[in-house]
Amino acid sequence: MRLENKVTLITGASRGIGRACALAMAAEGATIVGCARTMAELDTLCEEVRGAGGQASAVQTDVTQSDQVAACIERTIEEHGRIDILVNNVGMGGYRPFLEWSEQDYDQIMATNTKSTWLFCKEVIPHMLKAGGGQIVNVASVAGLQGYANEAIYCASKFAQMGLTQALDREFWERGIKVSAVCPGGVATHFAIGDGRTAGSSQMDGFSTAEDVAEAVVLAASPRARSRIVNVIMRPMNEAT
Numbered sequence: 001m002r003l004e005n006k007v008t009l010i011t012g013a014s015r016g017i018g019r020a021c022a023l024a025m026a027a028e029g030a031t032i033v034g035c036a037r038t039m040a041e042l043d044t045l046c047e048e049v050r051g052a053g054g055q056a057s058a059v060q061t062d063v064t065q066s067d068q069v070a071a072c073i074e075r076t077i078e079e080h081g082r083i084d085i086l087v088n089n090v091g092m093g094g095y096r097p098f099l100e101w102s103e104q105d106y107d108q109i110m111a112t113n114t115k116s117t118w119l120f121c122k123e124v125i126p127h128m129l130k131a132g133g134g135q136i137v138n139v140a141s142v143a144g145l146q147g148y149a150n151e152a153i154y155c156a157s158k159f160a161q162m163g164l165t166q167a168l169d170r171e172f173w174e175r176g177i178k179v180s181a182v183c184p185g186g187v188a189t190h191f192a193i194g195d196g197r198t199a200g201s202s203q204m205d206g207f208s209t210a211e212d213v214a215e216a217v218v219l220a221a222s223p224r225a226r227s228r229i230v231n232v233i234m235r236p237m238n239e240a241t
């Protein structure tokens with residue numbers, strides 16, 4: 001097992017890619033702490049992990065609120081003594097012409113996607129430094145590598161998340177903290193609804209699955225002595241680069 005006894009904190013674990021990461025990482029031996037706002041879905045996830053012989057707990061957290069992020073980290077450290085792997089997966093977006101987005105939308109998307117990544121890194125890195133290292137995986141997007149029409153604020157938030165990823169890799173790799181980005185294209189989750197797509201619609205048939213992305217996150221987080229994975233770019237088979 002590639003992640004045996006690794007204490008792994010996953011944001012946005014209640015559904016979609018975060019949930020798939022929790023199941024895949026638990027199957028590799030990781031001890032999962034999942035956070036999100038919806039406790040009922042997190043509880044179901046924990047039951048599923050435990051049912052398969054793994055370990056998981058949940059902390060209800062709004063990742064845009066610094067006091068709740070700090071409390072989540074404090075509780076994880078109290079319970080497990082360390083955080084070996086942090087997966088910054090939480091995210092939100094949407095598809096709308098540029099002129100239809102409001103200031104409130106801007107603040108919410110930037111807080112959910114970018115500020116949350118900064119807050120979790122800021123709280124977790126001191127613990128990783130004390131432990132002599134750790135692994136951070138940021139679930140970014142191909143929208144953090146190029147701009148897309150009707151997704152301007154989302155693209156801005158993901159470019160910023162990519163900037164954080166690159167800067168933290170360059171600042172901390174020599175002290176044993178590896179920072180990776182996984183950049184998926186279209187993934188068939190709740191997130192991808194919109195732009196003409198509805199839940200379960202056939203337009204998502206060719207998309208990557210949440211499990212495809214989880215595989216890449218497991219790969220990025222798996223220990224290797226002589227190298228680190230800096231960036232993984234994924235594309236579903238129905239999508240050009």
Ligand SMILES: NC(=O)c1ccc[n+]([C@@H]2O[C@H](COP(=O)([O-])OP(=O)(O)OC[C@H]3O[C@@H](n4cnc5c(N)ncnc54)[C@H](OP(=O)(O)O)[C@@H]3O)[C@@H](O)[C@H]2O)c1
Pocket residue numbers: 011012013014015016017018035036037038039041061062063064089090091092093112139140141142183184185186187188189190191192
């Ligand atoms: N799906 C795609 O096509 C796609 C493509 C590229 C990249 N991505 C990226 O992949 C990541 C995961 O997306 P997904 O497709 O799995 O989306 P999703 O199915 O909509 O899941 C989003 C998760 O984030 C949580 N969340 C949202 N706002 C939160 C907040 N303020 N506080 C705490 N938790 C919050 C949600 O839980 P609660 O609502 O319970 O809080 C949920 O668990 C995102 O960063 C997204 O940008 C997705």
